[in-house]
Amino acid sequence: MKTIEHYEKLYGRPDRTARFALADGRSILIYKWSEESSKEGVTLYATDGVRELLKDGSDACEFYIGLRPEVDDVVEAIAEAAFDGNGTGVPPNSGDTITLSFPLWKGTVAATFLFTNGDGILPPIQDNGTAIHFVKLVPIFPNELEYKKRFGEDALWERFESQGVEYWNAYREPSS
Numbered sequence: 259m260k261t262i263e264h265y266e267k268l269y270g271r272p273d274r275t276a277r278f279a280l281a282d283g284r285s286i287l288i289y290k291w292s293e294e295s296s297k298e299g300v301t302l303y304a305t306d307g308v309r310e311l312l313k314d315g316s317d318a319c320e321f322y323i324g325l326r327p328e329v330d331d332v333v334e335a336i337a338e339a340a341f342d343g344n345g346t347g348v349p350p351n352s353g354d355t356i357t358l359s360f361p362l363w364k365g366t367v368a369a370t371f372l373f374t375n376g377d378g379i380l381p382p383i384q385d386n387g388t389a390i391h392f393v394k395l396v397p398i399f400p401n402e403l404e405y406k407k408r409f410g411e412d413a414l415w416e417r418f419e420s421q422g423v424e425y426w427n428a429y430r431e432p433s434s
Contacts, residue, residue, distance in 0.1 A: 300324030353411035
């Protein structure tokens with residue numbers, strides 16, 4: 259199954275599409291579904307084409323993020339993460355991060371995405387013998403990155419839960 263077919267089966271046609279390309283010709287698409295269209299309670303942004311950039315044998319990935327309210331500026335940060343991943347050329351592991359040299363969008367100081375297992379929202383698919391996993395991007399602040407480095411991804415999720423952190427809130431404050 260093609261990635262766009264999978265997305266459209268779940269959410270319908272995207273409301274918007276952005277294309278990003280490198281000088282060497284490699285490119286990706288980032289689709290957007292509004293909060294109403296996504297049925298997830300957030301505006302959903304999802305990639306198509308990362309599977310060609312980040313592969314490990316028969317495993318590949320695509321990225322997605324849900325935010326409320328919508329922040330279309332995030333697509334530039336998603337594209338940066340898509341082209342670089344965790345720097346290894348293979349799909350990132352849950353708990354890996356990428357810190358960009360710029361904020362993830364206007365109005366936030368967060369510059370880091372946490373890569374985490376997104377199978378609960380977008381189940382994996384098979385495409386021509388390749389298993390495509392959907393990796394959720396979670397914006398985190400510098401203090402949260404340090405906490406994750408010190409105690410691990412599970413501890414960060416526990417911290418978010420105990421503090422009621424709405425990590426999908428585009429204008430949230432850092433956790434304490």
